Amino acid sequence: MAWVRAASVDEVAEATALDVELNGKRICLARVEGEFYALLDNCSHRDFPLSPGEVDPDECTITCEWHGAVFDLKTGVPQCPPAVRPVPVFVTRVENGSVFVDMPE
Numbered sequence: 001m002a003w004v005r006a007a008s009v010d011e012v013a014e015a016t017a018l019d020v021e022l023n024g025k026r027i028c029l030a031r032v033e034g035e036f037y038a039l040l041d042n043c044s045h046r047d048f049p050l051s052p053g054e055v056d057p058d059e060c061t062i063t064c065e066w067h068g069a070v071f072d073l074k075t076g077v078p079q080c081p082p083a084v085r086p087v088p089v090f091v092t093r094v095e096n097g098s099v100f101v102d103m104p105e
């Protein structure tokens with residue numbers, strides 16, 4: 001694993017998600033109450049990006065735009081059908097105004 005710079009803190013507005021490519025993987029970088037969450041930007045139901053979906057800051061979830069599966073941003077675990085498999089999540093940290101994600105090499 002290696003820390004990879006994903007974005008500046010200011011690039012990710014509160015309660016939104018940004019798509020970034022890190023080490024050849026599409027990552028959904030979401031922000032809730034100043035915390036950053038990184039998930040593979042690929043719904044586990046079908047091959048569709050999660051990053052355009054709606055972030056719910058109260059539940060700390062993101063909803064897939066295609067069929068409405070809801071994923072926990074902290075764990076990647078789906079909260080409702082049609083998705084049944086979790087989405088991989090990655091550890092994040094903030095340093096000097098940038099968000100870093102711990103990515104497989």
Ligand code: FES
Pocket residue numbers: 043044045046047048064065066067068069082083
């Ligand atoms: S592709 Fe995400 S819920 Fe179907």
